[in-house]
Amino acid sequence: MPKTSDTLWDLAVAEVRRRESGGGEGEEEEEGEEAGPGERAVLFLGSKGGGKTTIILRCLDRDEPPKPTLALEYTFGRRARGHNTPKDIAHFWELGGGASLSDLIQIPVTVDNIRTLSVVLVLDLSKPGVLWPTMERLLQAARAQVDRASAELLKVGEARAGQIPSRRGLRTLAKDHPDRELINPFPVPLLIIGSKFDIFQDFDSEKRKVICKTLRFVSHYYGASLIFTSWKSESLMSKTRSSVNHLAFRTERGKTVSTDHNKPLIIPAGMDSLSQIGSPPMTDVGLGSLHAKNPLDLWKKVYEKLFPAESAGDPGDVRDPARDPQYSEAEIDSMRAQKDQELEQYKRNASKSWKALELDSRRH
Template sequence: MSKVSSDTLWDVAAAEVRRRESRTGEEEAEEDAHFPSQRTVFFMGSKAGGKTTILLRFLDRDETAKPTLALEYTFGRRARGHNTPKDIAHLWELGGGISLSDLVQIPITADNVSFLSVLLVLDLSKPNALWETMESLLGSARNQVEKVCAALQKTGESRSGKQQVPRVLHKDYPDRELISPFPVPLLIVGSKYDIFQDFDSEKRKVICKTLRFLAHFYGASLIFTSSKSETTMSKSRSFINQLAFGTERPKSVSTDPSKPLAIPSGSDSLSQIGPPVTSEVDIGTLHAKNPLDLWKKVFERVFPHESTKERKELKDPVKDPQFSEPLIDSIRSQKDQELDQYKREQAKSWKSLALDP
């Protein structure tokens, strides 16, 4: 006769927790190999900068990119090997450039922050808007990550798994004490390289050095790409694969300003980057508070900031043809007409009241 266990459900659960806590590294790796991983990559960047195209090419989807109105979600899957579960990458894309940065709170949450990466697309063909785009979007994302992490620490909860948040660079990271790493893995993508390569060589040099500094300062990887070049798109996919599925980090490095940049995180240094390009600027006249502020002032002397006015340019989604719904649109049109008629009638009523003795 078999022995009946007297353990309650809570006893069994507690025993399982103790077993998992006592696992060795090899046992943990072997057990985790049987379960799919789930990571989140948040795409954001310049308006009409090519985010959707990069995302579709990463997913190997032969589709025509449509403008992203606000915030869109999709996912990708990748098998680790034969007869193994497929890992899942949750992919969020923020449209509208800096105009909808408040929406970062949706894809950056307590449930995914431990396995979150950010991909920032900067339009190389519009350098005058580059710094504002970078500063605004990274600032919004950083604030949300820090807010989520602070809430987790306050409640004593831990969803960090193997990766702790905020992110901590390894002790041998170049210039570790002089930089301010982004709290989660960050990839900066310079898009529209096909247009950028026709810029004046000195202007290309300023942009390349500035983006190298920014990437190194934030502990990010940097890649230049063009939808018209399969070579650069292929390199971009390898960088995104690392964020989305934890694949091996790309090893090739290209820092030549006459070629597309490709610099994995930790492969650059302040000594290799050198000082800001100052042929048109006297650094002595600049009153910078810190190195980041100095690079900003030098960059904006060469490429003066131009307001993008993106908030005013946002289109009414009701009138966007990609969201067309004939039946609903017909009813909406009828309601709009009824509303206009109501407004006219009310206006007449108020005028008549005002004229009464």
């Protein structure tokens, strides 16, 4: 508690020391940032055709038809907190192609924005066989790049304790939460969106239950927020928009919580628990015979017993978008083929040259 004799300077010094010591965990400013206007970055990842672009357009109040995202696209939005106040700026990055272009994550995740970065993972609920592989690959790629940027930040000495992403992840759960030592929070704020709920709600009840429990566990394990949505429901899109804007513009977080698998899930980070989620659904072989390395791996094995992993089967599986048949151009493709041949010939010649140099160096 501040003393009545404290000057404004004393209060400012105390606040700076509190932030540098990593104090205030579990408070609303969970990322250890200042409350004033600023710039933030939001990276959208997820299923191909899952609705990422539609969600971004809704968040930015843009009434235009969404177009397929080929690789990596950027846009931004501004929002004022009140009259005559500076506007916050949010940088939106969207990775297309499902999990096939995950290497491009290194472009938007950098040392410059790592302290204000959030990730939104959009998963297509109508394709449960593709859901886990997409989620796993993208989150692994994103986490690896966040770790690299964080290491670089520490190397240049610009990070304080509360700004290091690995420390920020711990703030998703209250200090007295029973699962605090049992989860592995994502290093930056993470929002998981299950899209196409209008199709998902017609699934068999048991299938819905398994998918809901699995996504609840994954979200809780990573300290993420979880919400189901559908572009056909204005109410769900409004709640989704609110969740994204909380990350992008630090607007107030929604208070709604819904864990009923017969309804759209809405669970803010830190509002679920392992005891409420329960154990993985039993399989024909039983949990005891599944050799899992950790709780996340156990849920994966159970989920894939019920929903075997499928290939996304989309053009994104071709690593080079230039080979996508929907963008074929006869003359350009012919020229590209010629250049590819020239490149391969150059590689062969260069390889011979290097081998010759190596042999020559050994002789001497």
